Amino acid sequence: MKNKTILIVISSALLMGFIFFAGMNIYKNNEFKKYEFAAKDNFKLFVPEHSIRKGSADAKIFVTEFFDPECETCRRFHEVNLHFLKEYDGKIQYVMRYAPFHGNSIMMIKILEASRKQNKYWEVLEALYAHQPEWGSHHNPQPDLVWKFLPDTGVNIAQLKVEMESPQIQKIIEKDLLDGKQLQISGTPTFYVNGIPPEAFGPEYLKAAIDKALVEL
Amino acid sequence: MEKSKVLIFSAWLSACLATLGSLFLSEVMHFPPCTLCWYQRICMYPLVIILVTGLFPVSQSVIRFASPLAIIGWMIAVYHNLLYYKILPESASPCVRGISCTTVFIEWFGFITIPLLSLIGFTLILSLLFATHRTLTNEK
Numbered sequence: 001m002k003n004k005t006i007l008i009v010i011s012s013a014l015l016m017g018f019i020f021f022a023g024m025n026i027y028k029n030n031e032f033k034k035y036e037f038a039a040k041d042n043f044k045l046f047v048p049e050h051s052i053r054k055g056s057a058d059a060k061i062f063v064t065e066f067f068d069p070e071c072e073t074c075r076r077f078h079e080v081n082l083h084f085l086k087e088y089d090g091k092i093q094y095v096m097r098y099a100p101f102h103g104n105s106i107m108m109i110k111i112l113e114a115s116r117k118q119n120k121y122w123e124v125l126e127a128l129y130a131h132q133p134e135w136g137s138h139h140n141p142q143p144d145l146v147w148k149f150l151p152d153t154g155v156n157i158a159q160l161k162v163e164m165e166s167p168q169i170q171k172i173i174e175k176d177l178l179d180g181k182q183l184q185i186s187g188t189p190t191f192y193v194n195g196i197p198p199e200a201f202g203p204e205y206l207k208a209a210i211d212k213a214l215v216e217l
Numbered sequence: 218m219e220k221s222k223v224l225i226f227s228a229w230l231s232a233c234l235a236t237l238g239s240l241f242l243s244e245v246m247h248f249p250p251c252t253l254c255w256y257q258r259i260c261m262y263p264l265v266i267i268l269v270t271g272l273f274p275v276s277q278s279v280i281r282f283a284s285p286l287a288i289i290g291w292m293i294a295v296y297h298n299l300l301y302y303k304i305l306p307e308s309a310s311p312c313v314r315g316i317s318c319t320t321v322f323i324e325w326f327g328f329i330t331i332p333l334l335s336l337i338g339f340t341l342i343l344s345l346l347f348a349t350h351r352t353l354t355n356e357k
Contacts, residue, residue, distance in 0.1 A: 005222065005272055012230065020237045024245045186249050 032196065039195025045179055046195040047095050050172050052121055055085050055093030061213045063206075064095040064192040066180055069112065070102035070136045071188045075129045080203045084210065092210060098176040099188045104136065104143040107164075109173055111146065114163040115155050123153040221275045221352045228283070228345035229268035235261050235338035242331065248322045253297045257335050260290030264342060280350050287346060291339035297332040 039046065046064045047053075053062075065081065067074040081094060098109050108128055115124040127149055128135075135145040151157055163169075183190075191198055191206050198209035239258060242248045250258065264286055271279025299305040324330055 002273065005226075008226070009229075009269060009272065013233070016233050016237055020241065023241060027241075027245055184247075186247060 028199070035192075035196045039192075042195070045183070046192050048097070048175065048179070050175065051095050051097050052116055053093045053095050054122065056090045057093065059091050059093040060217055061088070061092040061210060062095050062192075062194055063092055063210065064097060064195070066097045066099040066176070066183075066185050066188060066190040068099050068101050068105045068188040069108040069125070069128045070100075070105045070132070070141075072132070072136075074189045075132050077189050077203070078125075078129050080206070084207070088210060088214075091214060097179070098173060099180045099185050099190065100173065100177070101188060102136070104141055106173060107143055108146070110164040110169055111150070111160065113169040113172060114160045114166070115153075117163055118155050118159065120153055120155045124150065124155060127153050219275075219356075221349050221356070222272060224345050224349040224352065225268055225272055225275050225279060228342045228349075229265065229272070231338055231341045231345070232261060232264040232268055235335065236265050238334065239331075242322070248331075253293060253300075254331070254335070256293045257290050257297070257339075260286045260293070261335075261338065264290075268342075275349065275353070277350070277353055280346050280353075284343070284346050287339055287343045291336070291343055294332065294336040294339050298336050301330060301332045 047062045063081075063084070065077075067077075084092065085094065098105075100106050100109060112121060112124055112128070115121050128146065131145070131149050135142050147157065150160075180190075191209070193206070193209040193213050196209065196213075198205040239250070239254070239261070243250050264283055267283045267286070268279065271283065296305075322331055
């Protein structure tokens with residue numbers, strides 16, 4: 001009697017587990033197909049004109065990153081991105097899009113976009129990430145600390161402060177927010193390789209997605 | 218199997234279904250769970266363990282341990298549904314930051330939503346526990 005119950009419980013558990021994982025695979029496959037379709041139809045969604053890019057301009061593989069300068073994981077992923085840009089030199093380019101999810105994200109994005117006008121975008125991004133633990137602590141964010149270290153990057157602070165408020169930058173942020181919403185982005189960083197999301201989150205999955213795109217080229 | 222065993226087994230199946238279902242929604246489909254969902258999960262997930270251990274053998278104690286969780290979860294689910302279907306105003310909700318508790322993620326057949334599924338789950342488990350209690354009292 002007891003053995004029979006144990007048997008029934010174990011087989012039900014196995015069956016439910018099996019259904020769960022089968023469902024997961026079916027769902028992921030469907031998602032994948034959906035994105036592939038979206039990528040072909042909506043190139044602009046993943047590679048919009050207004051977004052800054054890094055890497056060789058003639059590269060055929062676009063790695064779109066929705067990021068937030070105030071997000072710690074984005075900070076850690078920045079190293080990974082630089083590594084990939086070296087490893088796949090000439091083959092990939094990064095498209096930087098914003099997903100501001102923190103209290104001071106918008107201010108930092110404005111700083112980034114304003115520094116872009118002075119051709120200092122990457123230096124400033126580097127500096128923001130390097131000092132992120134100071135200005136972006138979640139317990140005690142002190143965004144004004146950025147004015148202490150930003151001059152080291154060589155940007156003209158007075159000019160930057162004026163250009164930060166340009167309506168053009170506001171438009172970029174709004175567009176990225178809107179597209180992020182359409183793609184249902186709920187965390188940062190979120191990556192797409194030629195419009196297709198990696199199978200799961202993590203550097204190894206991003207690499208696999210890039211390799212896959214290279215094969216299909 | 219005796220009747221009480223079938224009842225607790227069914228309650229366990231419901232708890233498993235609710236647990237796996239909610240994990241599927243958040244981990245596979247990446248719907249972020251709101252605060253109220255988390256409170257309901259806190260009540261639902263332990264039921265999977267409590268109910269299955271309570272099968273060997275079935276006694277009043279499984280009801281004693283499982284029902285507080287099921288009742289608390291049920292009450293939160295009722296509150297969540299009242300918010301969700303706008304019977305209570307959202308200003309009374311504790312979820313102001315992050316994901317709103319009234320964001321509609323799924324709507325199957327036009328009326329089946331995630332909070333409703335949770336309420337159905339808790340109601341089912343509670344009813345099964347109640348039925349087990351009656352069966353055990355009658356058997357004595």
